[in-house]
Amino acid sequence: MPEIPARSGSAAALLGRVPRVPGCCRWGGSGVAAASGRVLAAAAPGPAKLTHPGKAILAGGLAGGIEICITFPTEYVKTQLQLDERANPPRYKSIGDCVRLTVQDHGVRGLYRGLSSLLYGSIPKSAVRFGMFEFLSNQMKDLDGKLNSRNSLLCGLGAGVAEAILVVCPMETIKVKFIHDQSSSHPRYRGFYHGIREIVRTLRGVRGTYQGLTATVLKQGSNQAIRFFVMISLRNWYKGDDPHKEMNPFITAAFGATAGAASVFGNTPLDVIKTRMQGLEARKYKNTMDCAYQIIKNEGSLALYKGTVPRLGRVCLDVAIVFVIYEEVVKLLNKVWKTD
Incomplete structure (x- = not known):
């Protein structure tokens, strides 16, 4: 039976020497090319699946709620250190001193003051973050389903x-005021709902909870830009x-922690400015630029990096946990929620 010689790089080379069967179509050059295309198509992996924004919203909200319950004490300490102005003079000597004085004055529960405001906000915050990211990335991925850096x-x-x-600006304004109120000699807020009511009343409406919006947009925009850039590049x-x-999950956690660290070193000054703009003494700042100017003038440029160490610990853990939970929940949803 006559045979077709195998050529290097062709489908025949992959399959061996192909016999010609009488009565069947003859294998010419186009036939070999077609067979080659079929073999290569079978060997090559298909494009990556797109994540439905609905799944991203659900998975992101769940991840955000779990994460904040784990990491809130580090957020509390970071905020206290950022509010502790050198000009007043400072109350806390170090991270450990802040923890010690808080527990001494308010017990261990004091490290969770303001958790409710952040918990109620973290769920929709992460839901919006991942939902918007997946919506935008689905428009920008290439034909193979890959998103470039x-x-x-x-x-x-x-x-x-x-x-x-x-979500973030009103949520952060409330959280910072709760934490700042606890450090005062006569706290005004008796609980979450009383605090919300008083904050909205004294700020003359919900619009007042948008203090520091410019700094918050700059901080959150740069935060997520850096984190997703590093995470997707590593992935x-x-x-x-x-x-x-x-x-x-261990690889995802390592990549998430790296992305979190990059965002901390990249935008902590914006985080300090945002915190000051949302504190109880925010009225003394005319705007975001004036706040930055006064911090540098009165406390030195290093004051823009206050709270870096506790923020680094919190954010690395935060981003690692969120990405791990998010990825695992999406995998589970892909099995029970078919959107293809």
Whole structure:
């Protein structure tokens, strides 16, 4: 029986020497090319699946709620250190001193003062963040379902701005005032709902909870731009040419912690300015630029990095936990919620 010689790089080379069967179509050049295309198509992995924004919203909200319950004490300490102005003079000597005095004055529960405001906000915040990111990234992914680093930066920026306007600014204003109130000699807020009512009343409406909006947008936008840029870049590097390569939770956590650290070093000054603009003494600042100027003038440029160490610990843990929970919940939702 006559045979077709195998040529290097053709389908025949992959399959061996292909016999010609009488009565069947003859294998010419086009036939070999077609067979080659079928073999290569079968061998090549398909494009990565897009994540439905609805799944992202649900998974992001769940991840945000769990994360904040774990990491809130570090957020409390960071905020207290940022509010502790050198000109007053400072009350806390160090991170440990802040923890010691808080527990001494208010018990261990004192480290969770303001948790309710952040918990109620963290669920919608993460939901908006991941929902917006997936919505934008689905528009920017290539034909293989891959998002490049530049587009991940833009999608992260969009997600950060959206969460800042819709959730973060009013939530952070309330949280900072709760924490700042506890450090005063005569706390005014008797509980979460009483505090909300008093804050809204003294700020003359909900609009008043948007103190420091510019700083918050800058902070959240740069935060998520940096985090998603680093996370997607590391994920693309790890997966290489195989978009279906699985990432175990430990790898995801390591990449998330790295992304969190990068965002801390990249935008802590914005976080300090935002915190001051939302504190109980925010009225002494005319705007975001004036706040930055007064901090540098009165306390020195290093004051813009107050709270970096507790923030670093909190954010690295925060981002690692959120990405791990988010990825695992999305995997589970893909099994029970078919959107393809």
